[in-house]
Each structure stands twice: as C-alpha cells, then as structure tokens.
Amino acid sequence: MTVGRPLPYGDPAHLAAHQFLVEEAALLDAADYAGWLGLLCEDISYVMPVRVTTARGADFDSLADMGHFDEDMYALRKRVQRLATDHAWTEDPPSRTRHFVTNVRTFRDEGDLRVESALLLFRSRGDTREASLISAGRTDLLRATPDGLRLAGRTIIVDESVLRTQNLAVFL
Amino acid sequence: MLDLASVLGDVRRGMIPAHVYADPEIFAAERDRLFARSWVFVAHESEIPDPGDYVVRRVLADSFIVARDETGVVRVMFNMCLHRGMQVCRAEMGNASHFRCPYHAWTYRNDGRLAGLPFHEEAYGGEDGFARAGQALLPAPSMGTHNGLIFISGDSDAPALSDYLGDFAFYLDFYTRQSPAGVELRGPQRWRIKANWKIGAENFAGDSYHTPHTHASVVDIGLFREPKASKRKEGALYQAGPGAGTTYKLPPAGNEHSALADQLRYVGYPDAMIPAMTEAWSDRQRALVAESGFMPSAATLFPNLSFVHNWPQVDADGTVAPFVSLRQWQPVSERETEVLSWFAVDAAAPEDFKRRSYKAYLMCFGISGMFEQDDVENWVSITDMAAGSMARRLTLNSRMGLTSDGKPLKPPLATFAGPGVAYQGFGEYGQRHWLAMWSDCLAGDAP
Numbered sequence: 001m002t003v004g005r006p007l008p009y010g011d012p013a014h015l016a017a018h019q020f021l022v023e024e025a026a027l028l029d030a031a032d033y034a035g036w037l038g039l040l041c042e043d044i045s046y047v048m049p050v051r052v053t054t055a056r057g058a059d060f061d062s063l064a065d066m067g068h069f070d071e072d073m074y075a076l077r078k079r080v081q082r083l084a085t086d087h088a089w090t091e092d093p094p095s096r097t098r099h100f101v102t103n104v105r106t107f108r109d110e111g112d113l114r115v116e117s118a119l120l121l122f123r124s125r126g127d128t129r130e131a132s133l134i135s136a137g138r139t140d141l142l143r144a145t146p147d148g149l150r151l152a153g154r155t156i157i158v159d160e161s162v163l164r165t166q167n168l169a170v171f172l
Numbered sequence: 173m174l175d176l177a178s179v180l181g182d183v184r185r186g187m188i189p190a191h192v193y194a195d196p197e198i199f200a201a202e203r204d205r206l207f208a209r210s211w212v213f214v215a216h217e218s219e220i221p222d223p224g225d226y227v228v229r230r231v232l233a234d235s236f237i238v239a240r241d242e243t244g245v246v247r248v249m250f251n252m253c254l255h256r257g258m259q260v261c262r263a264e265m266g267n268a269s270h271f272r273c274p275y276h277a278w279t280y281r282n283d284g285r286l287a288g289l290p291f292h293e294e295a296y297g298g299e300d301g302f303a304r305a306g307q308a309l310l311p312a313p314s315m316g317t318h319n320g321l322i323f324i325s326g327d328s329d330a331p332a333l334s335d336y337l338g339d340f341a342f343y344l345d346f347y348t349r350q351s352p353a354g355v356e357l358r359g360p361q362r363w364r365i366k367a368n369w370k371i372g373a374e375n376f377a378g379d380s381y382h383t384p385h386t387h388a389s390v391v392d393i394g395l396f397r398e399p400k401a402s403k404r405k406e407g408a409l410y411q412a413g414p415g416a417g418t419t420y421k422l423p424p425a426g427n428e429h430s431a432l433a434d435q436l437r438y439v440g441y442p443d444a445m446i447p448a449m450t451e452a453w454s455d456r457q458r459a460l461v462a463e464s465g466f467m468p469s470a471a472t473l474f475p476n477l478s479f480v481h482n483w484p485q486v487d488a489d490g491t492v493a494p495f496v497s498l499r500q501w502q503p504v505s506e507r508e509t510e511v512l513s514w515f516a517v518d519a520a521a522p523e524d525f526k527r528r529s530y531k532a533y534l535m536c537f538g539i540s541g542m543f544e545q546d547d548v549e550n551w552v553s554i555t556d557m558a559a560g561s562m563a564r565r566l567t568l569n570s571r572m573g574l575t576s577d578g579k580p581l582k583p584p585l586a587t588f589a590g591p592g593v594a595y596q597g598f599g600e601y602g603q604r605h606w607l608a609m610w611s612d613c614l615a616g617d618a619p
Contacts, residue, residue, distance in 0.1 A: 048540075050361055053264045065530075066359040066515065068539050074488050075535055078393055082542055087388035090549035128556060129366065161264065162510060163363040166548045168540035 006105040014106040017115045017142055020149045025099035028171055033080040036171065041143055041152040046071040048136075048156035048172065062157065068168055069156070083169070090169045097170055098122045112152065113142040119156075121172055123165060132165035134158060136172055176201065180611045185578065186571035186604055193368040194559035198614075199506035206475060206613035207232050209327035211336050213477040213500060214238050214248060216348075217320035218356040218519065224267040224282055231324065232503055236312060237261050237271065238322060241283035246317065248324050249284040249309035260309065271309075284309040319348040320355070337473075338413030339591035345457060346468040347479045347496050351448035353520035357498065358530070360512040361538045367551035368558065369476060369501040369509040370610070375547065376470040376478035376499075377416040378409050378602020381572065386546050395535065395542060396484040405597050408466045408585060412592025414609060416602030417471025417479070424465060432462035439467060439483035440492040440532075444522050459589040466588075472602070474609045476501040482543070486531045493528035497537045507555050511548075513538045570607070573599025 007014040020039075027036045040046075048069040049062040071079075082088050103118035117138050124131040141153035156172050174197040179189050192198050214229040215238040226239035228251060235251040237260075251259050253273040260271040260280060270287060272279040278289045286307035289295075296302035312324035316333025318341065323333055330336070337344065348355050375382065384391075384401035391400055398404070398420050406421035422438055425431035433446050441449065450458065460466055471479045478501070483494040495515065502510040515533040517526050536543045557563060573581050573595065580595065588594040595601055 050359060053262070054266050055263045055268075058263065058266050063359065066361065067534065068361055070531070070534055072531075074486075075531065078395055078535065079542065081393040082389045082395075085389045085392040087385075087392060088546070089386065089389075090545040129552070161362060163539060165363065165539075166365050166367075166552055167363075167545040169545045 004107055006107055011106070013108070013113055014104075016149060017106045017113050018104045020142060020151075021101045021104060021115065021117055021140070024151070025101050028099050029097055031083075031094060033083055033171075037077065037080055039151055040073065040076065041145075041150045042073050044071075044073055044076070044151060045153045046076060047154065048158060048168075051158050051161050053161050068158065068163070079171075088169070090167055093126070095170060096124045099172075109141065111144070113144075113149070115140045115142055119172055121170065123170060125166075134163065134165060134172065135160070138172070174198065174201075176614065180615055182567055183607050183611050186569070186574060186600070187567040188570050188607070190558050190563035190566045190568050192558070193371060194507050194555050194563070196506050199503070201614050202503070202610075203232055205616055206610065207326070207503070209325060209330060210475050210613065211314075211316070211323040211325045211330060211333055212475065213321060213323050213473075213498075215322045216355070216357040216498075216514070216516075217246060217317065217322060218354070219265075220246065222267065224269055225265075226261065226268060226282065227265045228261055228263065230502060231326070235259060236324065237309070239268075239282045241281070242269065243283075245283065246315075246322060247283050248312040248315050248322065249280075250312070252310070253278055254286065254307060254309070255289070280309055284311060319344060321348060336414060340413035340415030340473055342454075342457065342591050343410070343412060343415060343417055343468060343471055344473070344479075345453060347471070347481060347498070347516065349452050350496075350518040351445065351452050351520045353448070353518065355496070355516045356519045357514040357516050359514040359538075360500075361514075362510060362512050363539045364504065364508060364510050365548050365552060366507055367509050367548065367555045368506060369503040371551040371554055372499075372501045372509070372511070372547070373472050373474075373476050373478060374603045374606055375551075376418075376480065377472035377606040378411075378418055378600060379470075380404050380407055380409060380418045381598045381600075382547075382550075386550060387543055389546065390484070390536070390542050394485060396482060398482075407469070408464070408588060408594045408596050409599060409601050410588070410590055410592050410594040411602055411605040412590065414474040415471055416605045418469045418602070419466035420469050421596075422461075422465040422467050425462065428463075432458050435461050435465060435467065438492075439494045440528075441494060442522065442525055445518060445520075445525065448518070448520060456589050456591075464587070464589050466590075472606060474606055475613075476503070480537060482532070482536055484532050484536055486528050486535070491528065493525070493532040495529045495533035495536065497533055499537070507559060511539075513544075570600045570603055573597075573601055 050066045051062045100120040105116045107114040119136045121134040136156050136158045139155045142149045143152040212231050220240045223242050237249045258275040260273045279287045281287050313328035314325040314330040383404050390396045407419045425434040478499045480497045486493045498514045500512040585594045
C-alpha cells in the first residue's frame with residue numbers, strides 16, 4: 001500500500017486532490033455519469049476486490065482473482081451507456097445516493113498523487129425498502145493532465161464480505 | 173393457517189399462490205422437508221486444491237467446513253464443537269492442519285477427527301471418562317461429487333448423487349467439463365438480496381420470456397447480441413432429471429464437419445480450446461451444439477444451484493467472449509437470500525481467454541453484472557408484494573405453453589439431441605418442472 005508520509009493538509013496538491021474527490025462525489029450523487037466519465041483517464045483501472053473473512057495471520061483478506069468490479073474504460077462506458085437507456089430498470093426510479101468522502105490522505109507517488117480516502121455510500125430506493133450502506137476504503141491514483149487532475153486508478157476495499165445491497169448499479 | 177395441500181394443488185396446475193414467495197410457514201416447510209434432505213451444492217474441488225485448504229459454507233443455518241484433508245480426501249464437517257457447540261472455524265477460507273475450538277481448545281484434524289483436548293486425564297479421568305477414539309466433528313450425512321462439484325444431503329439414506337443428477341448430468345458438462353481438465357471456480361461474490369430464494373431458481377430453470385424485456389438495456393448498448401425476442405424464442409427449453417434450462421439457437425453452421433468448431437467460435441471460444449472441448453463431450457453432447465445449434469445458456473439444478481453461459485462483447489473492437497457462472501440461491505429467510513456467484517472457467521484454457529471470460533462475467537453477472545442488476549430488481553419487488561394480504565388472493569399464472577386442459581400447446585422437439593424433454597419457443601416448462609419437484613418435497617414428511 002502507501003509508503004511515505006502524507007502531504008500536510010495545507011499542501012496545494014492535497015487540497016487539489018481532496019477537492020477532486022468531493023467534486024467527483026457531487027457528480028455521482030447528481031447521477032451525472034457522463035460528467036463522471038470525463039474525470040477518468042482512458043487507461044483507468046477500477047477495481048473492487050471481493051473481501052473475505054480469514055484467520056488473523058492468513059496474509060490475505062481479499063481475493064486476488066475475483067472482484068465485484070474489475071473495469072477498464074470500455075466496461076465503465078458500457079455501464080454508463082446502460083444507465084442512460086430507457087431499460088435500466090434497477091435504477092428507474094433511481095436510487096438516492098450520498099457519497100460521503102472523508103479521511104483523505106495524499107501522497108506523492110512519482111509524478112502522480114496517491115490518495116487514500118474513506119467512503120460511506122448511502123443508498124435509498126423506493127419507499128418501503130431499507131436503505132443500504134456500503135463502507136469502503138479507496139486508494140486512488142490521480143494524474144495531472146492539461147485539463148486538471150484525472151483518475152487513473154481506483155482500488156476499492158469494501159468493509160463487508162457479504163454486501164447488503166441488492167446490486168452495484170452504482171459507482172463507489 | 174397454511175393449507176399446504178391446497179397450495180401444492182394450485183402449484184401443480186401451474187397457478188402459484190403469490191404468498192409462497194414471502195410466507196414464513198412455507199419457508200419452515202422448505203427447511204424441514206426440502207433442504208433437510210435434498211442434495212445441495214456446497215463447493216467445488218478447485219476451491220480447495222491443496223491438503224489443508226478449506227472453505228466454510230452454509231446450508232440454511234447449518235455451517236459446514238469443506239476441507240481437503242492431509243491425504244487429499246474432501247471432507248464436509250458440521251462446524252460445531254462436540255463439547256459446547258462453538259464454531260471451530262470462524263474464517264470462510266484458508267489452509268489449516270487442525271481446527272481448534274476457541275472455547276476450551278478441543279482440537280480437530282482437518283479430516284474431522286478429534287486430535288486432543290486439554291487436561292484429558294485431570295478433567296475426565298482419561299479414556300474412562302471420555303473416550304477420544306472415534307470422536308469427530310459430525311460429517312455431512314451424505315456427500316457426493318460430480319465434475320468436482322461437492323454436494324451434501326441431510327438425508328443419510330439419500331440416493332447416490334449420480335442417480336439424483338440423472339439426465340441433468342448431460343447438461344452439467346457444458347458448464348463444468350469443457351475439457352478433461354475440468355473447471356476452476358473463482359469467488360464467490362456474496363451479497364444479500366431481499367428476495368425469496370425460489371424466484372431466481374425458477375428464473376434460471378426456463379425463463380427465456382423475460383430476457384428480451386428485462387435485459388433490453390444490454391441489447392441497447394450492444395453488449396450482448398442474442399437476447400432480442402426474435403432470437404430468444406428460437407431457443408430450446410429442456411427439462412431433464414432434477415434440472416431444466418434454456419438454450420440459444422445459433423445461426424446455422426456452414427459445414428457439417430466443422431459445425432461444432434464453428435458454433436464454439438461463434439460464441440468466442442478460441443481455436444486452442446476447441447479440440448479439448450470436442451474430446452470432453454460425447455457424441456450426443458457435440459450434436460446438441462453442432463447439429464441442433466442449441467447452445468446452453470441458463471439452467472437450474474434443483475433446488476438452488478443455477479448456471480449461466482453467455483457470450484457478450486468485451487471490448488470496443490467487438491471481441492466476443494463466453495463465460496460460465498455458477499450461482500447459489502442460499503435462503504436466509506422467506507424474504508431474504510444470500511447470492512453466491514462464482515466465475516467458472518476451463519482450468520486448461522489459455523490465460524488470455526481466462527482474462528476475457530472473467531471480464532465478460534463481471535460485466536454481465538454477479539453483484540455488478542448488467543444482467544443481474546435488473547433481475548434482482550424484479551425479484552426484490554415480487555417478494556415485497558408477496559408479503560401482503562392481497563397476495564393471498566392472487567394466484568400467479570405459470571401455465572405458459574399449456575392449453576386450458578393442461579396439454580402442451582405444441583409437441584416437444586422430436587430431434588433434440590439431449591436427454592429429457594425439450595420445447596422450442598417460449599413456455600414455462602422448466603419453471604413448472606422445478607415447481608413439481610418443490611411440490612413433491614413439500615408434500616413429503618419431514619425426515
């Protein structure tokens with residue numbers, strides 16, 4: 001995982017990274033998925049490994065070869081295209097989501113920024129179902145481009161081995 | 173008060189009392205009469221390849237350790253200490269030579285035998301007070317394997333697994349024996365949905381009718397070319413032994429000598445895999461795909477193990493890649509199900525194929541899959557509605573393909589290469605086949 005010390009909170013690079021994550025969350029909560037795709041690098045790797053319950057000392061607690069997501073730009077574009085069709089029933093009516101992003105730490109990683117954050121996703125559907133919560137840690141790779149920071153990589157470490165949400169028709 | 177005979181009578185004529193999808197009394201009957209004695213899938217041998225490897229799986233409330241012991245034998249053991257009942261293994265996977273109970277340190281070998289307990293002499297007076305010989309974690313009452321799939325039954329007099337699988341074993345090979353090397357399973361993804369477990373099992377058993385509409389979005393975006401209604405209704409629906417499933421009708425192959433290879437290439441299998449697939453399958457299995465052009469897609473093995481085989485487009489260049497998934501509908505309550513969804517791939521397949529196939533799986537099925545997302549939305553909503561009092565006045569029509577006097581609307585396919593009975597076109601034959609088995613279980617006495 002991350003090596004070295006995080007940048008001081010007053011560091012402009014940290015402030016820019018933190019703002020990036022907050023702006024990104026605002027796009028996701030507004031279901032502006034086309035706008036969200038615009039924040040991603042073409043070579044993005046977007047991964048959410050399956051978390052498992054293992055004994056202390058087992059030296060792994062997630063699966064190396066199975067994820068809930070393991071996406072490249074083609075796959076993410078397809079997901080966004082699907083949500084834009086008239087037939088993505090699971091999000092019509094749409095969920096109400098709130099991405100809470102906190103515990104942000106920024107590290108210099110060669111030319112890029114490595115940003116760790118904690119995410120709590122609240123998701124409410126309809127009027128009778130219990131809302132769901134997904135808690136996860138994220139490690140992001142942010143790359144400086146002429147258009148500003150862009151997301152080049154994201155690894156989502158979810159805090160449940162058995163997720164309590166009906167699907168992942170949402171992004172984390 | 174539940175009138176079970178009336179419910180089963182309705183179900184047997186294809187009219188399903190809606191409350192069965194959210195009824196605690198039905199759920200109790202399923203637990204006591206169905207899951208207590210059916211053959212239930214717990215794991216695949218590829219998940220525990222080495223001595224000491226284990227996974228922990230449940231059948232309803234019962235937790236089992238599925239372990240490969242030091243001699244390589246697969247064991248399925250009830251995860252409860254003989255002394256005070258603590259779970260002896262609280263991880264879901266790993267490698268261990270022994271399982272030690274955290275409560276009083278009774279310790280078991282990975283074949284289940286009690287290896288030792290503290291102060292045997294002082295506490296029990298040695299063998300006289302507690303004879304260690306023959307003590308072992310309770311084994312599953314019956315256990316069997318087929319193509320590496322490990323099943324258990326709560327009935328110690330269960331029929332042999334091979335007898336139970338019967339004609340469905342023919343279809344299992346398309347998912348779990350694509351070469352003599354067999355498949356390897358990855359995962360599972362696990363998540364809980366507020367849906368009754370039967371709905372998914374029935375869906376995979378034969379619901380080709382939902383595909384064009386529920387999954388319209390994946391056609392809209394060009395992810396999967398097949399589910400258009402015009403194509404889906406050409407598929408054959410088969411019922412065989414304790415299983416049932418759907419197929420897609422592929423375009424006619426050109427040359428009869430290369431028909432199997434052509435059909436396998438059409439769904440994205442690389443040439444490197446085709447000789448082994450040809451070798452692994454029987455003449456009849458090859459004929460199903462090559463001559464009839466029916467490619468297996470979804471299926472359910474009663475009670476709660478389903479399969480899917482689709483071939484979406486996995487990149488912007490139009491590359492088509494097939495994938496296989498096994499999925500289990502693990503009941504939590506009458507209104508909640510844990511889904512376990514595995515990616516399965518031929519163990520001998522080239523690595524680049526495995527990567528493409530894995531990507532195809534993730535885009536289509538599992539918790540983030542673009543097919544599965546919309547399926548689950550339906551199933552959660554059905555369960556929600558089934559829990560109310562109006563649902564007790566409604567019987568759901570599951571008679572598609574039957575005339576008013578209960579005869580098939582059209583004859584079964586005369587030339588279908590596979591065993592069992594098959595019909596071409598839409599019809600709820602597979603669901604009724606599954607529901608007939610369900611009814612038989614619930615009509616029986618609790619063991």
